[in-house]
Amino acid sequence: MRSDRYRLCLLLLGAVLVTSACGEPETPETGLTGGWTTAGCEFSRTPETVTMGGRILPATPPALEAAMARIDAGGRADFPTSYAGLEVDQERVRAIVYRVPSAPFDDFIRNSAEDTCIVVRDAGHSLAELMEWNDRLVADIPAWQAHGVRISSIAARHDGVGVEIGTGDVDLARSEMSRRYGRTAPLVFVEQGPVVPLAVPGVPTAPQPGG
Structure with missing residues:
Protein backbone atom coordinates (compact mmCIF):
# COMPACT_ATOMS: atom_id res chain seq x y z
CA MET A 1 0.00 0.00 0.00
CA ARG A 2 3.10 2.23 0.27
CA SER A 3 4.52 4.10 -2.69
CA ASP A 4 7.91 3.00 -3.92
CA ARG A 5 9.10 6.55 -4.06
CA TYR A 6 12.20 7.24 -2.11
CA ARG A 7 13.66 9.92 0.05
CA LEU A 8 16.67 11.35 -1.65
CA CYS A 9 17.25 9.25 0.41
CA LEU A 10 13.74 10.59 -0.17
CA LEU A 11 11.38 8.92 2.23
CA LEU A 12 8.11 10.19 0.83
CA LEU A 13 5.26 8.65 2.61
CA GLY A 14 2.13 9.50 4.40
CA ALA A 15 2.45 6.68 6.68
CA VAL A 16 2.05 4.49 9.86
CA LEU A 17 4.16 3.92 13.37
CA VAL A 18 4.84 0.87 16.07
CA THR A 19 5.25 1.06 19.96
CA SER A 20 5.14 -1.13 22.98
CA ALA A 21 2.94 -0.88 26.05
CA CYS A 22 -0.25 -2.69 26.85
CA GLY A 23 -2.83 -1.79 29.38
CA GLU A 24 -5.60 0.76 29.61
CA PRO A 25 -6.57 2.72 26.47
CA GLU A 26 -4.74 6.03 26.25
CA THR A 27 -6.63 9.31 26.58
CA PRO A 28 -6.31 11.14 23.25
CA GLU A 29 -4.25 14.31 23.21
CA THR A 30 -6.10 17.52 22.51
CA GLY A 31 -5.36 18.95 19.09
CA LEU A 32 -6.90 21.63 16.89
CA THR A 33 -10.41 20.47 17.74
CA GLY A 34 -9.58 17.62 20.07
CA GLY A 35 -8.70 13.99 19.41
CA TRP A 36 -11.02 11.03 19.70
CA THR A 37 -10.97 7.24 19.57
CA THR A 38 -13.14 4.61 17.94
CA ALA A 39 -15.39 2.28 19.94
CA GLY A 40 -12.86 -0.54 19.61
CA CYS A 41 -10.49 1.33 21.94
CA GLU A 42 -12.79 0.57 24.87
CA PHE A 43 -11.43 -2.99 24.93
CA SER A 44 -7.88 -4.01 25.83
CA ARG A 45 -6.14 -6.48 23.54
CA THR A 46 -3.07 -8.65 23.94
CA PRO A 47 -0.20 -7.62 21.64
CA GLU A 48 0.67 -10.17 18.96
CA THR A 49 4.19 -11.29 18.10
CA VAL A 50 6.02 -13.17 15.39
CA THR A 51 9.32 -15.07 15.60
CA MET A 52 11.88 -14.26 12.92
CA GLY A 53 15.47 -15.44 12.94
CA GLY A 54 15.12 -16.56 16.53
CA ARG A 55 13.86 -13.15 17.62
CA ILE A 56 10.38 -12.37 18.91
CA LEU A 57 9.06 -9.24 17.20
CA PRO A 58 5.79 -7.29 17.58
CA ALA A 59 3.19 -7.96 14.89
CA THR A 60 0.11 -6.14 13.61
CA PRO A 61 -3.11 -8.20 13.87
CA PRO A 62 -4.76 -8.84 10.47
CA ALA A 63 -7.95 -6.96 11.44
CA LEU A 64 -6.01 -3.84 12.41
CA GLU A 65 -3.81 -4.07 9.34
CA ALA A 66 -6.92 -4.30 7.14
CA ALA A 67 -8.51 -1.29 8.87
CA MET A 68 -5.35 0.76 8.35
CA ALA A 69 -5.28 -0.22 4.68
CA ARG A 70 -8.90 0.90 4.24
CA ILE A 71 -8.27 4.22 5.96
CA ASP A 72 -5.04 4.89 4.08
CA ALA A 73 -6.55 4.08 0.68
CA GLY A 74 -9.76 6.00 1.37
CA GLY A 75 -7.92 8.95 2.86
CA ARG A 76 -5.65 9.31 -0.15
CA ALA A 77 -8.40 8.80 -2.74
CA ASP A 78 -11.49 10.42 -1.22
CA PHE A 79 -10.29 12.78 1.53
CA PRO A 80 -7.00 14.22 0.23
CA THR A 81 -7.53 17.64 1.82
CA SER A 82 -7.86 16.03 5.26
CA TYR A 83 -5.78 12.85 5.45
CA ALA A 84 -2.21 13.35 6.65
CA GLY A 85 -1.01 9.83 7.46
CA LEU A 86 -1.05 7.13 10.10
CA GLU A 87 1.11 4.98 12.30
CA VAL A 88 0.69 1.62 13.98
CA ASP A 89 1.17 1.10 17.70
CA GLN A 90 1.62 -2.67 17.89
CA GLU A 91 2.19 -2.72 21.64
CA ARG A 92 -1.20 -1.14 22.34
CA VAL A 93 -2.79 -2.90 19.35
CA ARG A 94 -4.04 0.28 17.74
CA ALA A 95 -3.40 2.70 14.90
CA ILE A 96 -3.11 6.49 15.06
CA VAL A 97 -4.57 8.52 12.21
CA TYR A 98 -3.59 12.14 11.63
CA ARG A 99 -5.98 14.36 9.73
CA VAL A 100 -6.97 17.99 9.20
CA PRO A 101 -10.35 18.05 11.03
CA SER A 102 -13.16 16.88 8.74
CA ALA A 103 -16.53 15.49 9.80
CA PRO A 104 -16.97 13.36 6.64
CA PHE A 105 -13.51 11.84 7.00
CA ASP A 106 -14.11 11.17 10.70
CA ASP A 107 -17.28 9.25 9.78
CA PHE A 108 -15.28 7.28 7.21
CA ILE A 109 -12.69 6.40 9.86
CA ARG A 110 -15.38 5.18 12.26
CA ASN A 111 -16.89 2.93 9.61
CA SER A 112 -13.53 1.66 8.39
CA ALA A 113 -12.28 0.86 11.88
CA GLU A 114 -15.00 -1.73 12.53
CA ASP A 115 -14.08 -3.19 15.95
CA THR A 116 -10.40 -2.16 15.91
CA CYS A 117 -8.89 0.66 17.97
CA ILE A 118 -8.11 3.81 15.99
CA VAL A 119 -6.87 6.97 17.70
CA VAL A 120 -7.57 10.12 15.68
CA ARG A 121 -5.40 13.20 16.11
CA ASP A 122 -5.40 16.61 14.46
CA ALA A 123 -2.86 17.60 11.83
CA GLY A 124 -1.87 21.00 10.54
CA HIS A 125 -1.48 19.92 6.92
CA SER A 126 -2.78 17.14 4.69
CA GLN A 192 21.56 15.23 9.13
CA GLY A 193 24.78 14.14 7.48
CA PRO A 194 25.33 12.86 3.92
CA VAL A 195 22.71 10.72 2.24
CA VAL A 196 22.64 7.07 3.28
CA PRO A 197 20.68 4.70 0.99
CA LEU A 198 17.54 3.32 2.62
CA ALA A 199 15.81 0.00 2.29
CA VAL A 200 12.28 0.09 0.88
CA PRO A 201 10.29 2.04 3.51
CA GLY A 202 7.54 0.32 5.44
CA VAL A 203 4.93 1.29 7.99
CA PRO A 204 6.10 3.96 10.46
CA THR A 205 6.10 2.90 14.09
CA ALA A 206 4.95 4.81 17.15
CA PRO A 207 7.57 5.97 19.67
CA GLN A 208 8.25 3.92 22.76
CA PRO A 209 6.47 5.04 25.95
CA GLY A 210 8.45 7.78 27.62
CA GLY A 211 10.61 8.22 24.55
Whole structure:
Protein backbone atom coordinates (compact mmCIF):
# COMPACT_ATOMS: atom_id res chain seq x y z
CA MET A 1 0.00 0.00 0.00
CA ARG A 2 3.10 2.23 0.27
CA SER A 3 4.52 4.10 -2.69
CA ASP A 4 7.91 3.00 -3.92
CA ARG A 5 9.10 6.55 -4.06
CA TYR A 6 12.20 7.24 -2.11
CA ARG A 7 13.66 9.92 0.05
CA LEU A 8 16.67 11.35 -1.65
CA CYS A 9 17.25 9.25 0.41
CA LEU A 10 13.74 10.59 -0.17
CA LEU A 11 11.38 8.92 2.23
CA LEU A 12 8.11 10.19 0.83
CA LEU A 13 5.26 8.65 2.61
CA GLY A 14 2.13 9.50 4.40
CA ALA A 15 2.45 6.68 6.68
CA VAL A 16 2.05 4.49 9.86
CA LEU A 17 4.16 3.92 13.37
CA VAL A 18 4.84 0.87 16.07
CA THR A 19 5.25 1.06 19.96
CA SER A 20 5.14 -1.13 22.98
CA ALA A 21 2.94 -0.88 26.05
CA CYS A 22 -0.25 -2.69 26.85
CA GLY A 23 -2.83 -1.79 29.38
CA GLU A 24 -5.60 0.76 29.61
CA PRO A 25 -6.57 2.72 26.47
CA GLU A 26 -4.74 6.03 26.25
CA THR A 27 -6.63 9.31 26.58
CA PRO A 28 -6.31 11.14 23.25
CA GLU A 29 -4.25 14.31 23.21
CA THR A 30 -6.10 17.52 22.51
CA GLY A 31 -5.36 18.95 19.09
CA LEU A 32 -6.90 21.63 16.89
CA THR A 33 -10.41 20.47 17.74
CA GLY A 34 -9.58 17.62 20.07
CA GLY A 35 -8.70 13.99 19.41
CA TRP A 36 -11.02 11.03 19.70
CA THR A 37 -10.97 7.24 19.57
CA THR A 38 -13.14 4.61 17.94
CA ALA A 39 -15.39 2.28 19.94
CA GLY A 40 -12.86 -0.54 19.61
CA CYS A 41 -10.49 1.33 21.94
CA GLU A 42 -12.79 0.57 24.87
CA PHE A 43 -11.43 -2.99 24.93
CA SER A 44 -7.88 -4.01 25.83
CA ARG A 45 -6.14 -6.48 23.54
CA THR A 46 -3.07 -8.65 23.94
CA PRO A 47 -0.20 -7.62 21.64
CA GLU A 48 0.67 -10.17 18.96
CA THR A 49 4.19 -11.29 18.10
CA VAL A 50 6.02 -13.17 15.39
CA THR A 51 9.32 -15.07 15.60
CA MET A 52 11.88 -14.26 12.92
CA GLY A 53 15.47 -15.44 12.94
CA GLY A 54 15.12 -16.56 16.53
CA ARG A 55 13.86 -13.15 17.62
CA ILE A 56 10.38 -12.37 18.91
CA LEU A 57 9.06 -9.24 17.20
CA PRO A 58 5.79 -7.29 17.58
CA ALA A 59 3.19 -7.96 14.89
CA THR A 60 0.11 -6.14 13.61
CA PRO A 61 -3.11 -8.20 13.87
CA PRO A 62 -4.76 -8.84 10.47
CA ALA A 63 -7.95 -6.96 11.44
CA LEU A 64 -6.01 -3.84 12.41
CA GLU A 65 -3.81 -4.07 9.34
CA ALA A 66 -6.92 -4.30 7.14
CA ALA A 67 -8.51 -1.29 8.87
CA MET A 68 -5.35 0.76 8.35
CA ALA A 69 -5.28 -0.22 4.68
CA ARG A 70 -8.90 0.90 4.24
CA ILE A 71 -8.27 4.22 5.96
CA ASP A 72 -5.04 4.89 4.08
CA ALA A 73 -6.55 4.08 0.68
CA GLY A 74 -9.76 6.00 1.37
CA GLY A 75 -7.92 8.95 2.86
CA ARG A 76 -5.65 9.31 -0.15
CA ALA A 77 -8.40 8.80 -2.74
CA ASP A 78 -11.49 10.42 -1.22
CA PHE A 79 -10.29 12.78 1.53
CA PRO A 80 -7.00 14.22 0.23
CA THR A 81 -7.53 17.64 1.82
CA SER A 82 -7.86 16.03 5.26
CA TYR A 83 -5.78 12.85 5.45
CA ALA A 84 -2.21 13.35 6.65
CA GLY A 85 -1.01 9.83 7.46
CA LEU A 86 -1.05 7.13 10.10
CA GLU A 87 1.11 4.98 12.30
CA VAL A 88 0.69 1.62 13.98
CA ASP A 89 1.17 1.10 17.70
CA GLN A 90 1.62 -2.67 17.89
CA GLU A 91 2.19 -2.72 21.64
CA ARG A 92 -1.20 -1.14 22.34
CA VAL A 93 -2.79 -2.90 19.35
CA ARG A 94 -4.04 0.28 17.74
CA ALA A 95 -3.40 2.70 14.90
CA ILE A 96 -3.11 6.49 15.06
CA VAL A 97 -4.57 8.52 12.21
CA TYR A 98 -3.59 12.14 11.63
CA ARG A 99 -5.98 14.36 9.73
CA VAL A 100 -6.97 17.99 9.20
CA PRO A 101 -10.35 18.05 11.03
CA SER A 102 -13.16 16.88 8.74
CA ALA A 103 -16.53 15.49 9.80
CA PRO A 104 -16.97 13.36 6.64
CA PHE A 105 -13.51 11.84 7.00
CA ASP A 106 -14.11 11.17 10.70
CA ASP A 107 -17.28 9.25 9.78
CA PHE A 108 -15.28 7.28 7.21
CA ILE A 109 -12.69 6.40 9.86
CA ARG A 110 -15.38 5.18 12.26
CA ASN A 111 -16.89 2.93 9.61
CA SER A 112 -13.53 1.66 8.39
CA ALA A 113 -12.28 0.86 11.88
CA GLU A 114 -15.00 -1.73 12.53
CA ASP A 115 -14.08 -3.19 15.95
CA THR A 116 -10.40 -2.16 15.91
CA CYS A 117 -8.89 0.66 17.97
CA ILE A 118 -8.11 3.81 15.99
CA VAL A 119 -6.87 6.97 17.70
CA VAL A 120 -7.57 10.12 15.68
CA ARG A 121 -5.40 13.20 16.11
CA ASP A 122 -5.40 16.61 14.46
CA ALA A 123 -2.86 17.60 11.83
CA GLY A 124 -1.87 21.00 10.54
CA HIS A 125 -1.48 19.92 6.92
CA SER A 126 -2.78 17.14 4.69
CA LEU A 127 -0.55 14.63 2.95
CA ALA A 128 -1.60 16.03 -0.44
CA GLU A 129 -0.50 19.54 0.56
CA LEU A 130 2.81 18.32 1.96
CA MET A 131 3.53 16.23 -1.14
CA GLU A 132 3.11 19.35 -3.29
CA TRP A 133 5.70 21.05 -1.13
CA ASN A 134 7.83 17.90 -1.24
CA ASP A 135 7.85 17.84 -5.04
CA ARG A 136 8.66 21.55 -5.20
CA LEU A 137 11.58 21.12 -2.82
CA VAL A 138 12.93 18.13 -4.74
CA ALA A 139 12.82 20.13 -7.97
CA ASP A 140 14.76 22.95 -6.29
CA ILE A 141 17.55 20.75 -4.89
CA PRO A 142 20.10 21.57 -7.65
CA ALA A 143 19.54 25.29 -7.10
CA TRP A 144 20.02 24.95 -3.35
CA GLN A 145 23.19 22.92 -3.79
CA ALA A 146 24.54 25.62 -6.10
CA HIS A 147 23.93 28.13 -3.28
CA GLY A 148 25.74 26.00 -0.73
CA VAL A 149 22.67 24.55 0.98
CA ARG A 150 23.26 20.80 1.12
CA ILE A 151 20.08 18.75 1.49
CA SER A 152 20.46 15.16 2.67
CA SER A 153 16.82 14.13 2.76
CA ILE A 154 13.28 15.36 2.23
CA ALA A 155 10.26 13.64 3.72
CA ALA A 156 6.59 14.54 4.08
CA ARG A 157 5.84 13.75 7.73
CA HIS A 158 2.98 11.35 8.38
CA ASP A 159 1.72 13.45 11.31
CA GLY A 160 1.00 16.44 9.07
CA VAL A 161 3.44 18.75 10.85
CA GLY A 162 5.34 19.59 7.68
CA VAL A 163 8.01 18.49 5.23
CA GLU A 164 11.13 17.41 7.08
CA ILE A 165 14.40 18.57 5.53
CA GLY A 166 17.64 16.93 6.59
CA THR A 167 20.73 19.12 6.19
CA GLY A 168 24.20 19.51 7.64
CA ASP A 169 23.66 23.23 8.31
CA VAL A 170 20.22 23.78 9.84
CA ASP A 171 20.66 27.50 10.47
CA LEU A 172 21.73 28.23 6.90
CA ALA A 173 18.98 26.11 5.38
CA ARG A 174 16.29 27.63 7.61
CA SER A 175 17.43 31.17 6.84
CA GLU A 176 17.74 30.75 3.06
CA MET A 177 14.70 28.56 2.51
CA SER A 178 12.42 30.64 4.73
CA ARG A 179 13.47 33.70 2.74
CA ARG A 180 12.54 32.00 -0.52
CA TYR A 181 9.39 30.08 0.47
CA GLY A 182 8.10 32.34 3.24
CA ARG A 183 8.13 31.87 7.01
CA THR A 184 4.73 30.17 6.97
CA ALA A 185 5.93 27.37 4.67
CA PRO A 186 5.44 23.98 6.42
CA LEU A 187 9.15 23.15 6.66
CA VAL A 188 10.83 21.28 9.51
CA PHE A 189 14.64 21.34 9.60
CA VAL A 190 16.71 18.58 11.20
CA GLU A 191 20.46 18.10 11.35
CA GLN A 192 21.56 15.23 9.13
CA GLY A 193 24.78 14.14 7.48
CA PRO A 194 25.33 12.86 3.92
CA VAL A 195 22.71 10.72 2.24
CA VAL A 196 22.64 7.07 3.28
CA PRO A 197 20.68 4.70 0.99
CA LEU A 198 17.54 3.32 2.62
CA ALA A 199 15.81 0.00 2.29
CA VAL A 200 12.28 0.09 0.88
CA PRO A 201 10.29 2.04 3.51
CA GLY A 202 7.54 0.32 5.44
CA VAL A 203 4.93 1.29 7.99
CA PRO A 204 6.10 3.96 10.46
CA THR A 205 6.10 2.90 14.09
CA ALA A 206 4.95 4.81 17.15
CA PRO A 207 7.57 5.97 19.67
CA GLN A 208 8.25 3.92 22.76
CA PRO A 209 6.47 5.04 25.95
CA GLY A 210 8.45 7.78 27.62
CA GLY A 211 10.61 8.22 24.55
